[in-house]
Amino acid sequence: MASATKKARTTPPYELIYWPSIPGRGEFVRLVLEATGTSYTDVGNASEDGIQAVLALKDENATTSGEGNPPAFAPPALKVPGEGKDGKALVIYQTPSILAYLGEKLDLAGTDEAEKHYVLSHALTALDLNNEAHDTHHPIAPHLYYEDQKDESLRKAQAFRESRLPKFFGFFERVLKGNEGEGNGKYLVGKKLSYADTTVWQVLDGLKFAFPKELAAIEKDYPTLFGSFYTGIKDEGGLKDYLASKRRLPYSEGVFRHYPELDRQ
Amino acid sequence: MASATKKARTTPPYELIYWPSIPGRGEFVRLVLEATGTSYTDVGNASEDGIQAVLALKDENATTSGEGNPPAFAPPALKVPGEGKDGKALVIYQTPSILAYLGEKLDLAGTDEAEKHYVLSHALTALDLNNEAHDTHHPIAPHLYYEDQKDESLRKAQAFRESRLPKFFGFFERVLKGNEGEGNGKYLVGKKLSYADTTVWQVLDGLKFAFPKELAAIEKDYPTLFGSFYTGIKDEGGLKDYLASKRRLPYSEGVFRHYPELDRQ
Numbered sequence: 001m002a003s004a005t006k007k008a009r010t011t012p013p014y015e016l017i018y019w020p021s022i023p024g025r026g027e028f029v030r031l032v033l034e035a036t037g038t039s040y041t042d043v044g045n046a047s048e049d050g051i052q053a054v055l056a057l058k059d060e061n062a063t064t065s066g067e068g069n070p071p072a073f074a075p076p077a078l079k080v081p082g083e084g085k086d087g088k089a090l091v092i093y094q095t096p097s098i099l100a101y102l103g104e105k106l107d108l109a110g111t112d113e114a115e116k117h118y119v120l121s122h123a124l125t126a127l128d129l130n131n132e133a134h135d136t137h138h139p140i141a142p143h144l145y146y147e148d149q150k151d152e153s154l155r156k157a158q159a160f161r162e163s164r165l166p167k168f169f170g171f172f173e174r175v176l177k178g179n180e181g182e183g184n185g186k187y188l189v190g191k192k193l194s195y196a197d198t199t200v201w202q203v204l205d206g207l208k209f210a211f212p213k214e215l216a217a218i219e220k221d222y223p224t225l226f227g228s229f230y231t232g233i234k235d236e237g238g239l240k241d242y243l244a245s246k247r248r249l250p251y252s253e254g255v256f257r258h259y260p261e262l263d264r265q
Numbered sequence: 266m267a268s269a270t271k272k273a274r275t276t277p278p279y280e281l282i283y284w285p286s287i288p289g290r291g292e293f294v295r296l297v298l299e300a301t302g303t304s305y306t307d308v309g310n311a312s313e314d315g316i317q318a319v320l321a322l323k324d325e326n327a328t329t330s331g332e333g334n335p336p337a338f339a340p341p342a343l344k345v346p347g348e349g350k351d352g353k354a355l356v357i358y359q360t361p362s363i364l365a366y367l368g369e370k371l372d373l374a375g376t377d378e379a380e381k382h383y384v385l386s387h388a389l390t391a392l393d394l395n396n397e398a399h400d401t402h403h404p405i406a407p408h409l410y411y412e413d414q415k416d417e418s419l420r421k422a423q424a425f426r427e428s429r430l431p432k433f434f435g436f437f438e439r440v441l442k443g444n445e446g447e448g449n450g451k452y453l454v455g456k457k458l459s460y461a462d463t464t465v466w467q468v469l470d471g472l473k474f475a476f477p478k479e480l481a482a483i484e485k486d487y488p489t490l491f492g493s494f495y496t497g498i499k500d501e502g503g504l505k506d507y508l509a510s511k512r513r514l515p516y517s518e519g520v521f522r523h524y525p526e527l528d529r530q
Contacts (some may be wrong), residue, residue, distance in 0.1 A: 004369050042444050058436060070383050070454070083379075085308030090379050094386040096361060099356050101382055114348075117366055121359040125338045130484045131396070139404050139417065141424035152417050159406035170325060174336050178328030189335070190308065 011105070015079040017053050018019070021045070022254035023206075024097050026076045028127070028233070031198040032099060034242035036106040057093075065091040078102070093200075096124055103195040105211045110189050116187045122175060122196035126203045129168045130248035133207060136160045136262055157262035161214045166221075167215070172200055173222040174231055185228035193236055201233040206256035214264040278305055280344040282318050285309035286335070287519035288471075290360050291341045294393070296463040297364060299507035301371040307512070308344075322358075330356040332415035348441045361389050368460040375454050383454045388439060391468045398472060399520045401425050401527055411524070422527035426479045430472070434487045437465055441489040448495035458501055466498040470509070471521035478529040 014033065033040045037242050044050045057065055057072050065072045070095035082089035087179075092098055100120055103109030110119045135190065139156040140149040175188050183189070188196045202224070208215045219226040221260030234243060244247055251257070279298065291309070293420045297391040309315045322330055322337050322371030330337045332351050337358035343366065357363055365385055368374030375384045382507040405414040435472035440453050448454070453461045469490070472479045499508060507513055516522070 015383050060432075062441075069379070070387070070443050071436065073386075073436050074435075085377075090382075092379075092382040094389040097382050097386040098387055100365070100385065104430045112350075114334070114350055114357075117355075117399075120365065121362040122335070123355055124359040124361055128338075133346040134399075140420050141428060143428055144424070151419075152420070155405050155414075155417070158490070163406060163408055167325075168338075171336065171338050174326075174328045178335050178353055253429055 011038055012013045012082055013078050014038065014102075016040055016042050016044075016076060017057055017079060018042070018044050019054055019078040020051055020098055022251060022252060023202075023249050023256075024076075024169070024254040027132070027249075028095050028123075028195075028199050028246070029076055029078065029102070029109055030242075031097050031202055031239065032102050032106060032195050034247070035193060035236060036104060036108065036237045037238045045249075067091065095127060096120065097201065099123055099195045108193060108198070110194055114194075115189050115194075121193045121241055122188050122260070123199040126196070126200040127169070129164075130206070130255060131202050132160060132164055133203070133210060136210075137257055137259060146257075153259075153262060161211060161264060165211075165214065165218065169222045169225060171220070172229075173225045176224040180224075185224045186232040188229075193233075197229075197233050198239070201230065204230055206251060209251045210256040210258050211263045212258070217264060220265075248253040277345050277347055279303065279367075280308050280346075280361060281305055281341060282308050282322055283341040284319055284342060285316055286514060287391040287517060288342075288385055288467075288514045289519040290395070292467055292514075293388075293460075293464050294341055294343065294363050294367070295468055295512070296504065296507075297371060297373055297460050298366050299502060299512070300458060300463055301373065302503045303371060304418045309360065310514075316521045326516075330358070333375065353398050361385065361390060364388055364460045364464065373458060373460045373463070375459055380454050380459075384459045384461040387437075387453050388464040390433070390436065391461070391465040394429075395468050395520060397469070398468070398475060401475075401526060402522050411522075418519040418524075418527060425530060426476060430476075430483065431486075434483070434490060437494075438487040438490045441494055445489075451497040452496075458498075462494075462498050464503070466495060469495055471516065475514045475521040475523050477523070482529060 004012035014027055018024065026059055043053045057075055057141065062071045064070065065077065067088040072091065076098060077091055077093040078098045080090045092101055103119065110116045136157040137146050137153050138149065139152045147228050148154065176183065176185050179188060182191045187193060187254050188200065190257060233239065271449065281294050282489045283289065295307065295383055301451050308318045319340050322340055322342055329335065329337045330342065332353040333355035337356065340358060341358055341363060345355045368384060375381045401422040402418050404413060404417045411418065420439055441448065441450050444453060447456045452458060453465065470527040498504065
């Protein structure tokens with residue numbers, strides 16, 4: 001793989017537009033860029049007024065996100081100068097769409113058409129789990145405070161822990177088993193890292209933060225997922241450096257929140 | 266466009282694997298096949314034991330969905346004989362992944378790379394709205410009865426109607442406005458039909474069934490979306506025939522359900 005410095009000269013100046021200070025959904029995009037040592041600007045965190053770009057993206061009167069691109073429903077968005085229509089910037093939103101785009105550019109999307117779709121499908125499934133994790137503390141509405149939907153959260157979190165986590169974890173365990181001949185329990189698709197791996201990994205990592213007791217109790221039921229996979233991905237070149245760096249933001253008030261009352265009692 | 270008969274000879278024998286009797290998430294796949302007059306087998310509805318293929322797909326011990334493909338998390342899945350590895354069948358799951366695949370094959374995914382990603386992003390946003398509509402009657406857990414989560418449903422549905430619908434409808438109205446020069450208020454991306462259009466259309470149609478009073482009250486605030494767009498898509502060649510056919514299944518107990526108490530009072 002080319003070094004970060006070398007790649008920085010041959011790839012476009014990618015700009016991630018996402019809320020500052022939290023990992024959130026922006027983290028899925030950061031991971032693919034970091035795993036491949038790709039140079040990018042994390043606009044929201046790059047300067048004091050970086051948040052202005054995020055707020056502009058969310059302007060509910062805009063019919064474009066700039067340079068002829070359609071408006072974006074919500075952050076994250078990826079801006080790629082020079083790669084849009086007529087040499088202008090391309091702006092795309094929706095995490096899976098950004099991942100599919102970067103996945104092809106950065107060789108994280110499998111080796112053929114079948115693998116390309118496996119990778120997208122597994123990443124979508126991890127992002128569904130991510131959404132369900134978010135809804136454990138916001139089951140009624142995203143614009144209400146947790147405290148104003150806490151009763152519902154207690155019920156939702158219990159169902160999530162008892163019924164949804166085993167379903168998702170069991171599924172990813174089976175995907176790893178089915179691909180063991182090529183992936184050695186370390187990769188979900190084929191023989192090498194894809195954005196399905198980084199996306200599933202990030203959700204597992206966030207769940208370990210949000211539900212530490214639950215995860216400690218059930219991880220052993222999914223030995224490949226929490227063994228060779230979770231540990232292995234963390235040690236991949238670009239990711240190992242990134243996870244130890246200051247660019248890796250701590251969990252706090254984003255998708256993954258640790259409310260002890262929502263965890264296993 | 267080639268006739269259905271002609272296409273049937275030149276496209277692979279697509280198989281949709283989805284629950285019988287309901288439109289559900291399978292409907293997004295049906296619409297792209299029907300809009301293009303593409304021959305396919307709706308396995309779940311094609312015979313009495315068609316449901317066996319759906320149940321096999323959901324087998325929670327399987328490490329494959331057959332012929333070397335990974336397991337599928339949930340229906341719908343698309344099976345394409347001859348298009349997988351080594352000439353075997355390709356099986357892909359996750360609605361957006363299936364739509365991206367068929368979109369490229371059936372020329373419903375825009376005309377260049379930028380449009381391809383706009384189409385995917387807008388379809389994903391419509392599918393997010395679809396999920397939120399589902400959660401109005403299942404806010405706590407998908408495996409519990411509506412009656413066992415009705416109090417939470419009443420609260421969730423109110424927030425959905427008052428806060429989420431205007432946000433999504435306002436967004437799609439702006440996308441149509443931003444593309445008015447090419448799409449004439451009828452297409453979300455570029456000059457012609459894409460799977461973003463069929464996907465947004467299906468969600469609007471489902472919402473009209475589930476929340477008839479709410480929709481009747483607010484549609485006028487989104488004149489392009491519910492005017493030229495909603496009406497226009499319904500009249501597209503393949504779709505017009507399909508929507509009048511018996512293959513178009515009625516809404517009942519799927520994603521879109523009409524509970525009068527969840528609608529505007």
